[in-house]
Amino acid sequence: MKTRDLFHDVFLNLTRKKMRTALTMVGVIIGALAVVTTVSLGHGLSSFLDQQVRAVTNPLAVEAWPKKGGRPGRAAGSMFRNIGKAPQEIKKGEEDDFFGSLKIKTIDNEMVERMRKIDGVERVQPKVFVLARSVQLDDDSREFDTIVVPWIDAGAQVLSTGPGFSSIDARECIISEAYLESMGFDSPDQLMGRTVTIRVTEHPMFALVGRGGLDSSALENFQNIATLLKNPPKNRVRMVFNLFFLLRDLANSEELKAMAEPEGEPVEFRAKVVGISKKGLLTNIVYVPDGFAMQMGRVLFNNEEMHTEKNWGMGMVLLAKSKADVPRVRLAVEEMGFRARTIEDFIGKLHDFFATLQSIMVLFGSIAFFVATFSIVNTLLMAVVERKREIGVLQALGATRGHIMKMFACEAAAIGLLGGLLGGLAGWAMAQAGNAFSHYKWGHIIGSADLFVMPGWLFPVLLVFTTLLGLVAGVYPAWRASRLDPVAALRYE
Template sequence: MRNSSSLALARALLGQRPPEELTLSQLLVLEKLRTNLPNKLGAFNLSAAEQAELKKLLEPPAEPTDERPGESGKTATATFRICGVVSRLTRVERKKLTPLDAWELGQGDAFLPPATGDRLFQQLPWHKEGGFMSADVRVTPGGDLPTVVKRVEDLGFRTHSGAKWFAAAKREVTLIAAGLNLFAFIALFVAAVGITNTLVTSVVERTKEIGVLRAVGATRGQVMGLFLSEGALIGVFGAAAGLALARGLAAWADGWVQGLIAGQMDGQKMLSTTIFVFPAWLWVSSVAFAVGVTTLAALYPARRAAQIHPIEALRYG
């Protein structure tokens, strides 16, 4: 159990540990420590509030009385108008609840608006003075969970969250994404080399046509622009075909991957209804990136075509 050593020390100091479990030397040491500790709290790195709480723990327990603390027998009554009925969850449905599901839907018996509930429970003295043992802080999807946890801890509260798990999971996903991106860049490099080779071959095969263009007045810039445009068009059609193929395969793979994940989640519901997402920016950036790669790949063949001398080109072949 977490902090078990601290709990064991607290039980011993408060006299809650059976004497038969301790030796005579341990009993004497604990009695000495209990006597001198309240006067030595300033030697510890404790705030004034923490010192006050520790002093309360070290105070001897009050003598038992027949009086009920905080009027624990008192009840609160009020009249309400029923707006709806929530069905109680079955045992199977309770097992399917996840930490992200609303706790009150599985445990609550009645639901009141905050202001109404406050007026009702403020009639109970122990509720008014005791406060709350815990509170749930929920972060909206996409929110900065580590920052929220840090701010709550800065207020002096202890937290239990998935921040550490989230950081580890994010690190693993980042490493996997980096590896996949590396393979993608290698594939793009190979594709760029293939496009360059194709356009160089095209320049060689159309040397005589380039000579005719230069002979009738085409400038080097126009010839170069012609081959760069051809490379850009290859990028446009290639990106469109690739995106269409990816979207079609994703529609089939989505159901298959969801089936695999559902088999590992033991009947729990997924937070997302789809695995593969194609936002609008992805379509635009993919086409722009493909056009940029193919245009750069066509740069060398275009420069080579622009530098061909018209007379030599007309003699070719």
């Protein structure tokens, strides 16, 4: 039999019971719709955030963070993992995973000097964090929320209007375009040259670290309490007393005291607006020159020596001369024993996150496919019974077992293919609707970007998958049909 004729027969057979065929397809359609929608959303979000991150992050910056002894999470975890167990041997290479190694490492001058000498590095400066409470325009009583970002973290691509900073220490700022609307301006010129006040606060925990006061006593107290609860003494009164004293010690630890302390009064920094930055996902950003940012960062740590030769802090930022230098700088930083982080690392993690999220969502979609498989098997088994005499007639007319098997398997594959096609189209339509809705609802944030983007490979892969799914589901019914005894099939009423 010619393949074309086989496909024609398959089409005729499927259209004979249109409603049943359509109902059998529903599972495949739902699965395909779910997969297309979720994969498109994951892909679109991933691409959108990729663009957003690239738009506000300096591609030339390489961050350097201490590696050894700088993993407090793992070290603290080791303490609780071993409760009730015999002491563990510290193996080579795993020293940092044990509680005893917990210490906050800072960067010394010698390290900074070595970083400066790395080939391809233009500038090295500390990683600065600023805890800004508000930004306020002169002659305006309103305060607006803000995130203050050092200029080295952003890069020239974010500047939309204005000349930019006059120097690294200038008391100037570049303010997000989004503030124009909030502050009631029509054009960037109305904001350019005006003066704003940025209020920056100290954070007790950071201040504790900045002053070198973190002594880990809180963690030790937690460990003691855990040990006591795990191995309570027989004398309950003694246990209550012990617990009381341990809790008292915990409350007296520097860390907990710091946590309980109220934030200090904000410190005000006045800055002239010298530029307007493009509006991105984060609309409340104010960029400041790096030297100015360091001054603000010292407030956070409540330490005047912070970000100076006396205390560089916990991380450094190395500005590469060009994009081509970034991999080399990154490698040199790692060879110095630091963890290096570039925009690509961050974006890579972002993509990994969305890939994982997509996998989970696709897994949910697969449940529909799983159910659809049984639906196809059930429908075809019913069809085998219903068409038993017809199968007998075909056998009498010379159809081989292979032909009968092919016919049913192709019917199953066609259900999969058609279901995938319809579900895929429905998913695409849903994605378009999602884009229209997101533009309507969040157009002011996302602009013209699409949150649902269907990758080019998705549709063909989906169709191949659903066709194979149908084919697999059709194997057993097709086999049953092909093994029918022609005499019995012809006698079947």
